[in-house]
Amino acid sequence: MTPPGVLVAGAVVCYLAGALAAFLSNDRWGRALGALGAGSGALVSLGLGIAALTTGSVFTAVLGVLPLTGLALRIDGLSAFFLIVVALVGVASAVFGYGYSASYQGRYSLRRLGALFNLLLLTLTLQVMADNVLTFLLLWEAMSLVAYLLVLTEHDELATIRAANWYIAITHVGFAALLAMFFLLSAGDPAAAFDSLRANAPALAHRNMIFLLALFGFSAKAGLIPLHIWLPMAHPVAPSHVSALMSGVVIKMGVYGFCRVVLDLLGGGPAWWGGLVLALGVASAVFGVLYALMEHDLKRLLAYHSVENIGIIFIGIGAGLMFQSYGLMTLAVLGFVAGLYHTINHACFKGLLFLGAGSVLHATRTRNMEEMGGLIKRMPRTALAFLIGAASISALPPLNGFASEWLVFQTLLGGSQIPQPSVALIMPIAVALLALTGGLAMACFVKAFGITFLAIPRSRAAEEAHESPASMQVGMGILALACVGLGLIPFFVVPVLGRALAGLGRLPSGAATLTVSFPLSIPGTFGSMSSPLLAAGLLLLLGLVPLALWLIGANRRIRIGDTWGCGRIGQTPRMQYTATAFAEPLRRVFAELYRPTQDLSIDFHPESKYFVQSIEYQTEIHPWFEKLLYQPLIRLFRQIADRVRWIQAGWLGLYLTYMLVGLVALLALAWWAP
């Protein structure tokens, strides 16, 4: 077997061994063996992805394990890139999960958790290599089911069951769309390999329908508006290392699928395809961050930010599609590169943030930010890791979030080259909304980090918090290093991504068009930027300032005192700002979009209405997608189901009669229409 084949086999063996070992052994060993299997499998596939991406070779294999077509695997540039994404977050989650799942001991089955975790990583790894329709769909469904079972880990909580139900429902609706899409794409031939699909694509009849079904199906997995509703429900209730994997990797499968089908197999399309994707991306970004701002459940906040960042990824991809339709190939490649760069960056920093949230959850047993505080002194390493994640997601230079957002901005700026002014005007609006999103994301993470980690603990649990075990710190450290590293090397990543996209869907060979110089300056775009020089400059200045202070002989004395509170006597945690209060100005500004409900009840003293006994104020924000979109649909289906229910009378004889009638009808049909 060729070296890539060996690595693939190695990864599969590691994962299967981990799953089996976890399942067959007892809880303690199950935890360790599961983590070992997952970690080693992820490392092997990381090596595979890097090797495939750097050598540029394409590896194919067809295994006869599946009937009809066999399990067809193919690693090209796109697959290799997504393998790296899966593996990087997989390794960190596996290491983290070893320490984290200890808290489930005695309550839930650790063997099941370890086994399912390995299976999820296995399906994810094979998914990005799928090379024919049946393989793709089977692995997709397997991945969704395993993820569903993992979300159900804490199955004693009612919220978990409800979240899992929503997740499986929307995933299957998306899957139905994907089935229909592949049916149209392969013109009814289920045994079609992707190669033949690629060849037949230009001549296909229903390209627009295929595109819309692909968008629907893949955005259900990715969490794009309006199919995002399961994300803020399912990701918080899953175990934290599973949340990290889901938010970091599983939703990226939607991105992978979309790129594979629309870019690779269909080869791009008219401008409105890109415009639609761009619009959905912008809407997801803005609504995601707006709802994230109002959350005070730490993991729900992070889940809404996943919606936002998926929106940003699709902004890049949508812009790329639009430029491709206008023949602006350099900008098209840039758009896709920006989208993919943001994919891996988001996987890293969102994974890091979820692991950090898991660490906090492990220590304080609560996800509610309003009960935390002062954790930076009790959990310094978790706080540092979370700070790096928060700075990355806020797109602060010189970390990785900034590098990819800069690229997305430059792509959108290129929109000025679109010939029609009416179409080109979408770009400045997208730029403005993307900038708004970036600013709001920063505001949200000041809130998230500040309320959770800083100042005084707001509850006993936060007071008694302690630092996480070493495995959890190592897991976070891996991703933190990745965030910093990816931020410092954009001039390296961009050409590599360009090469990965080479040849896909009428895109010219990446290496020729993306000759990128150091600093990062791409021909055809508007600006240049150098992350490492920026980082070096900032560090230099950071060092110069204390030196200058020492030289001028500044007073270096520090005296510890009380927080200034206008001379008040004593300070309680209630005197600090709360998360809800922090976000209140923005809630007021965007009140029309949020439509918060307010409930104010004042109890007066029975003797006189000038004396108030108690005031109760309650405000709630219900995301109106559920109310306007889903509830009517669910009501409609319930009504239809009520009407049709009479068919199932519960009598076995009736069902047998139905089968007899159906059989007779089929025979008659076969007789009359041979």
Next chain:
Amino acid sequence: MQLFSKILRVGVVTEPLGGESEAVELARRVEMKTRALGRSVAIREVDAGSCNGCEIEITGLTSPVYDLERFGLHFVASPRHADLLLVTGPVTRNMEVPLRKTYEATPDPKVVVAVGDCAKSCGVFKGSYAVAGSVDAVIPVDVFVHGCPPEPADILRGILAALDRLPGK
């Protein structure tokens, strides 16, 4: 536009500050520690239970006529930013601890100027059940400015005396 034509008509109305006054009493030697403050001093005013008569005179200091900013003085909101505490009123029992906390919140080097007769000897409130004592009993005072209330010019001279910057000296 009416505003700007009025500004042009009126011009600058700041009056020069005279020299000595009997209202200013130096309680301690001030030269050493105020050298570090130079010609930029931030003042935090603390009302330790006064009737606000002194406060009204102090607000006159920011008016164009007396204009304490020309001496490099300015009022600040937080004692952390302050170099000089301007204390008025007899220290009531409720304000004793806040006054001490304000003093502790102010970074060194700092100066304290007590304004008004109440600050020195509790004035008309002497012996009241609500009064804890004079300002000097709670925090160390550098300069007393006598008067009930003292004129803004006297208060300004008191502040400058605390900084060892009295004109004509």
Next chain:
Amino acid sequence: MSEWLVEVFQPFLALALAPGLVGFIRWVKARLQSRSGPPPWQPYRELRKLFRKEAVVSGNASWLFRFAPYVLFASTLAIAFLVPLLVVPRHFDMVGDLFVVVYLLLLGTFWLALAGLDVGSAFGGMGSSRAVTVAALSEPTIATAIFSLALGAGSTNLGAIVMATMSEPSTVLTPGHLLAFAALAIVTIAEAGRLPVDNPATHLELTMIHEAMILEYSGRYLALLQCGSWLKLFVFFSLLANLFFPWGVATTLTLGALAWAVVTLLLKLVLLAVALAVLETRVAKLRLFRVPELLSTSFLLALLAITSSFLLR
């Protein structure tokens, strides 16, 4: 060699002049209030005094509180390296463009807002909350104005924008250019914390935005924060002056050209300073929940700027 010298000297010139700019604004405001006021070099005395004071730090604060002033100061100074003050900084130009400038400003705001939350006081939390709201709502305007400028110059790098405007003086009178200037002027007021968005001299905590975050700082930390905020105003003024009306920026490195650059820069800054002082004297501070209306107005101006740029190409 001498080009490097000038490019490295520029940001430190900005640092040296920034307190003077703020002092000059205060002096003009004092004269407009019929007072004699402090001399224009008063902020230098303030800094000198602050460096000699001890720092009192709250027991609740963590390492973040002591680290934030350095980050804010360093990031603002880093922006000063990218701004074309006297010459176009050709060597630093490729390191960052206008988006880098915007996000470096966000870096400073991020750290300062966290520091405001670190001490556990209600004032700090309130200041942080308001500051990030204003920062987030100014973002669309800045991005659209950058787009409009970049459209004309073909690049988001500051040097390219300056060179493009200098080579085609007629672009100054295009509606896109002027509208973008108006939009960025409003954003300058918002980001630098001047009236009518934020009163830098207020003592009422409920009216503070920037002040509230630094309420707990003292000594050298306060000096760094004040100097950083003055440098931010200086950088904004320099950007307004030299991106939109770049004449005077030296294209050669002769002594005469540099001297002329200094003179024109000072002239432009004095004009902007007097304009700001007059504005601050005339208007009252806006209620906090009216500030988004002001920022939406600036966004509309920026949007009009870009639309006209697109249509008039």
